[in-house]
Amino acid sequence: MSIAVSVVVPAYNASRTIEGCVQSLLRLSAQSPPHEIIVVDNGSDDSTAEIVRNYPRITLMEERAVRGPSAARNAGARAATGDILAFTDADCVVTPDWLVLGVVPLADLGVCGVAGLIKGVEPKNEIQEWMNSRNILDARAALANAFRPYVQTANAFFRRTDFWKVNGFDVSLLCGEDCDLSWRIIEATGGRLALVTDALVYHDHRSSVRGLFRQSSKNARAAAYLAEKWGGVLPAKHWKTSVWEVLDLTRCGAHYAGVSITVKPRSERINAKLDFLHRLGRKHGMIASAWRTGQYSRW
Template identity: 40%
Template sequence: MTPRVSVVIPVLNAARTLPRTLAALAALEPAPDEIVFVDNGSSDDTRARLEAFAASAPRAKVIVLGEPRRGASVARNTGARAATGDVVAFTDADCCPRADWLAALVLPLADAGVGAVAGRLLSTPPAGVVEAFSSLFTLQAPAAAARHTRWTPWAGGFPTANLAVRRGLLHRVGGFDESVAIYGEDYDLCARLYAAGAAIVYTPAAGVEHQHRVTLKAMLRQAFGFGRSHAWLMRRHVPRGLWLDLPRVSVAWAGFPRPLWIDAGAPDKKALALLALGFAWRPLWLLLPLYAAWLWWDVSSRARARGLALSWLGRWGLVGCLLAKAAAMTCGRWWGSLRYGRACL
């Protein structure tokens, strides 16, 4: 029997991205049983757009709620409590589900051992350098389907931009942690679903296109938040073990007595290492422009593979975004380490 599906979407000042999202929701086939929007205190015309969509949507029941308490976790929980479907499918107000999204997303739930299903995040066509960079380096999804039963710093966590959870299971584990406004709350939910004995299936067939950040400030704020959440997740779900990211290889040692996650492969750290080594032997500073040239070649190759037409200068802009994002994430990890008492460097 096909489960009843409620789509839940938290919304905050989303007037820029909502038109494409609403058009995508209206084109879903099959249509969901209901769509629950939770306006999290918007100050633009978001609420009016949602009310107009609710009045005109012919194929699904549309509910528009208000939630004055700020935070995506709070808003999602409010929407999930109002949902009546067997399955709650989460996406965001800057996302455009493909027409067959729900059909592919609920299919793995025919297995009673599967508690949630995550789909593939893609990118809408980018309009500028920052958006093009994010489409290449942010929330990159694997191409192969997989079944997960455990969260680690490297695997098993999925963003709520494309995630369906059995409603009963979602309520049983307590929903999203409302102490966290944003960043990390989705991976934390995944970890608690595993702890409850459920598996999460990742299926690339369920596609959602994401409208990425368009300004450098917004992209860096997001990267800092991602980095900060790493230490919080370590405190909650990794009591011990070493997780070491090196260039081209990652190493895990479960027997390490303390929880420690070191990302030594990030481009900002490689550049800083070359700069520091140059103080010991100045000819090593010559490697810095060579490293920058290699980054330019790498981002150019990725852009060509995605069919992105960028100028020579635009590709240097991608290099700048890559270094800036890595630095923002590193700062977030360091700040999170101090705040949450877990070494995440």
């Protein structure tokens, strides 16, 4: 009997990107396993829901009671009927063989989750070009995490039974919910995570300086929230690492200042600025979440 898949896409004010996402899901290869596509509108006040309603093959749900992608994904997973849950995001475009390839490792009962690669879409400006060059959402780096590997929810596959064995995503976590879910599933099943490099999705990276800074800050906040939840299990951050990060930020800022006041190619000036803003955003996120959670060593 064939394995069925439920694709779950959380969406909040995604009118700019949701149509491209939905259309790519409807263009999945004919060799794909039987599947349903569930888009969960998380209380949008734009035209996200109206756009999705134009596609009868898509199941549109609403999750307004609890905000956040974790709550939306859990709502989609509750409605899912497939044996496997496949997650991507409203600002992603999947490749035709995404499902065909992504589910293959789960035939091995020793595998409890699968990650596919996440690349940037064709860049619309220099900021997206920089984000593509820095491989901001690197699945290989996530799977090489020093504590435990994890998969990023822009491109992730889990068995539905394993997902609910750990009660799905923790909606109380403001950041790092993908790490937390992966780690809990690994603990509960004793399984391992697999990478399928050809199960590709393309992510529409932030295209403004403000968006880049906020994304960098948000990604860096996860460490303190995870340390708060995982207590003494998560290895402590060494003070030398924090000092190195400050020195690296200072060095990067000095390089940006030097490039700005000398005659350098525009591309070099742009890259220096964005490198600095990325590091500044990350340090901002670390400090903000350390202060909020009381995990002061995580700054």
